[in-house]
Amino acid sequence: MVSPISPLSILFLLLLSLSMPASSLLQENFVQCLNLNSKTTYPFHTTIYTPNDASFKTILDTTAMNLRCLLPSSPKPEFIFTPLQDSHVQAAVICSKKLGIHLRVRSGGHDYEGVSYVSENETPFIVIDLLKLRGINVDIKTKTAWIQAGATIGEVYYRIYEKSSVLGYPAGLCTSLGVGGHITGGAYGTMMRKYGLGADNVLDAEIVDANGNILDREKMGEDLFWAIRGGGGGSFGIVLWWKIKLVQVPPTVTVFTVTKSLEQGATKLLHRWQEVAPFIDENLFIRVIIQPSSVVGNKTQRTITTTYNAVFLGEARTLLQVMKKSFPELGLTRKDCEETSWIKSVLYIANFPSDTPLEVLLKGKPTFKNFFKAKSDFVKEPIPENGIEGLWQRLLVEDSPLLIWNPYGGKMSEFSESDSPFPHRNGTLYKIQYLTLWQDGDKNAAKHIDWIRKLYNYMTPYVSKFPREAYVNYRDLDLGINSKNSTSYIEASAWGYRYFKDNFNKLVKIKTRVDPENVFRHEQSIPPLPI
Ligand SMILES: Cc1cc2nc3c(=O)[nH]c(=O)nc-3n(C[C@H](O)[C@H](O)[C@H](O)COP(=O)(O)OP(=O)(O)OC[C@H]3O[C@@H](n4cnc5c(N)ncnc54)[C@H](O)[C@@H]3O)c2cc1C
Ligand SMILES: *[C@@H]1O[C@H](CO)[C@@H](O)[C@H](O)[C@H]1NC(C)=O
Ligand SMILES: *[C@@H]1O[C@H](CO)[C@@H](O)[C@H](O)[C@H]1NC(C)=O
Ligand SMILES: *[C@@H]1O[C@H](CO)[C@@H](O)[C@H](O)[C@H]1NC(C)=O
Numbered sequence: 070m071v072s073p074i075s076p077l078s079i080l081f082l083l084l085l086s087l088s089m090p091a092s093s094l095l096q097e098n099f100v101q102c103l104n105l106n107s108k109t110t111y112p113f114h115t116t117i118y119t120p121n122d123a124s125f126k127t128i129l130d131t132t133a134m135n136l137r138c139l140l141p142s143s144p145k146p147e148f149i150f151t152p153l154q155d156s157h158v159q160a161a162v163i164c165s166k167k168l169g170i171h172l173r174v175r176s177g178g179h180d181y182e183g184v185s186y187v188s189e190n191e192t193p194f195i196v197i198d199l200l201k202l203r204g205i206n207v208d209i210k211t212k213t214a215w216i217q218a219g220a221t222i223g224e225v226y227y228r229i230y231e232k233s234s235v236l237g238y239p240a241g242l243c244t245s246l247g248v249g250g251h252i253t254g255g256a257y258g259t260m261m262r263k264y265g266l267g268a269d270n271v272l273d274a275e276i277v278d279a280n281g282n283i284l285d286r287e288k289m290g291e292d293l294f295w296a297i298r299g300g301g302g303g304s305f306g307i308v309l310w311w312k313i314k315l316v317q318v319p320p321t322v323t324v325f326t327v328t329k330s331l332e333q334g335a336t337k338l339l340h341r342w343q344e345v346a347p348f349i350d351e352n353l354f355i356r357v358i359i360q361p362s363s364v365v366g367n368k369t370q371r372t373i374t375t376t377y378n379a380v381f382l383g384e385a386r387t388l389l390q391v392m393k394k395s396f397p398e399l400g401l402t403r404k405d406c407e408e409t410s411w412i413k414s415v416l417y418i419a420n421f422p423s424d425t426p427l428e429v430l431l432k433g434k435p436t437f438k439n440f441f442k443a444k445s446d447f448v449k450e451p452i453p454e455n456g457i458e459g460l461w462q463r464l465l466v467e468d469s470p471l472l473i474w475n476p477y478g479g480k481m482s483e484f485s486e487s488d489s490p491f492p493h494r495n496g497t498l499y500k501i502q503y504l505t506l507w508q509d510g511d512k513n514a515a516k517h518i519d520w521i522r523k524l525y526n527y528m529t530p531y532v533s534k535f536p537r538e539a540y541v542n543y544r545d546l547d548l549g550i551n552s553k554n555s556t557s558y559i560e561a562s563a564w565g566y567r568y569f570k571d572n573f574n575k576l577v578k579i580k581t582r583v584d585p586e587n588v589f590r591h592e593q594s595i596p597p598l599p600i
Contacts, residue, residue: 138183177247218249240267262479351479
């Protein structure tokens with residue numbers, strides 16, 4: 070509803086604006102506009118943080134996961150708006166359009182390139198941060214839940230567990246992920262081989278579109294509903310709510326972590342893992358975490374450790390039978406196995422110490438905050454041993470590299486490439502995530518980034534081709550032709566086909582229809598075609 074403005078209040082605003090610096094003028098205009106476009110008035114000043122506010126830095130930093138995007142040299146928003154109701158998000162879209170100010174949307178802040186809170190090429194900009202919109206309503210009877218975009222995936226797991234210990238949801242391993250950005254890009258986790266992705270288990274959604282309208286599945290139509298389940302965040306609208314389908318989890322699950330170094334035959338074992346992990350019982354998810362480490366007692370000698378980190382949806386006895394039959398090379402014993410509940414396996418795989426209370430899931434606490442650069446690859450044929458050995462040589466010369474190999478197969482293979490925008494399905498053995506981490510700001514950043522680019526080049530012959538696929542939730546601005554500007558179709562197709570394969574064209578078509586003016590945009594958003 071739009072209420073009329075009195076001439077007096079216009080005069081007042083005019084006077085106010087004359088006495089203020091540009092950014093607070095923008096803020097004043099925004100607040101004024103919010104009040105005009107909200108169902109109820111609200112003291113919106115209390116929900117807006119400008120760089121002059123003492124708490125601005127805390128709010129900006131709180132969920133930002135990549136410290137590389139928080140350096141003083143990174144552009145900062147004019148202000149951060151933290152809506153308290155769905156209608157505030159609608160008003161924010163309308164008002165940023167009216168005032169012609171570029172907006173970014175943030176839910177959990179885990180974006181690998183920080184595009185939810187840093188705009189490299191377009192300033193000024195504002196951030197709409199959904200951190201206060203974190204409702205979760207679980208309905209056991211229908212085995213569904215409505216979850217709000219600002220909630221973390223850990224909160225979702227906890228609220229489900231509160232109502233039933235035999236229901237869960239198949240999404241990410243890191244518990245501080247925001248469901249707003251996470252599910253829009255796919256959302257994989259330990260149950261993906263049994264149930265698919267988080268995005269594969271969405272039944273309905275509510276989004277704010279480019280005109281500030283709230284649309285549910287019926288109103289948005291099947292094309293747009295398809296696009297938001299895997300097409301990546303920040304392109305089609307602002308997701309307010311997801312309706313998710315809960316999945317059955319057994320009362321007892323089994324976890325294990327077994328580490329093998331080069332001296333213990335890591336190379337042959339990893340080679341074997343590639344042949345086994347994507348085809349093994351779909352209740353079993355064995356990922357491999359690969360890092361250099363020092364040989365105990367010898368500072369000068371480094372080795373590579375491969376850590377087999379697993380969750381099995383079932384009891385240890387059954388797991389041991391599966392392993393004996395399919396992967397005896399790992400030598401798993403009963404002593405390696407720990408039986409636990411599904412909710413505790415969530416903490417285990419997120420690497421919390423074993424005595425951590427479950428309530429840590431409600432704190433949205435990030436377990437990972439670093440300067441980092443990452444990349445991803447999908448593997449379709451086992452990498453030969455000599456290829457793996459070349460990889461070791463490269464890892465051994467970098468300060469703090471990390472690889473995570475994540476098996477596919479099972480349910481993931483049952484979807485066709487176009488069922489959702491996420492195309493990495495049947496035929497994918499596993500995904501590799503490459504990371505390099507550092508702590509000393511931008512001093513040696515260029516060196517680390519150069520290292521990971523060279524590593525990525527080295528891997529070319531061993532991974533998917535035409536296109537070389539990548540996971541949109543592991544956003545990598547290197548994939549663009551011009552990393553800072555992907556507003557044209559040609560530029561965007563450089564990364565578009567890698568993330569989405571042929572689904573990219575359908576995403577562009579949908580974008581052109583629902584957001585022709587490109588209100589929702591960032592360095593790697595889906596571009597609309599010129600009309
Ligand atoms: C430590 C760590 C662990 C991870 N583990 C996993 C994992 O186990 N599985 C997995 O699949 N991925 C994982 N990821 C990747 C993660 O899924 C993506 O980074 C995801 O985009 C994060 O969502 P977010 O809301 O936290 O991030 P944000 O930075 O808030 O958002 C990411 C993108 O989505 C957009 N966006 C945010 N909110 C909304 C909204 N409400 N509506 C529309 N667009 C929105 C943003 O503008 C941005 O483009 C991990 C990332 C990190 C840093
Ligand atoms: C430590 O590493 C060096 C260099 O590789 C090697 O020569 C030496 O034997 C190692 N010492 C021990 C105690 O392993
Ligand atoms: C996956 O692909 C393989 C090999 O092309 C094929 O044999 C199999 O039937 C496919 N699986 C599904 C579920 O479509
Ligand atoms: C991005 O590229 C497009 C087309 O190539 C151009 O029109 C636009 O001005 C560029 N934007 C920026 C911010 O550089």
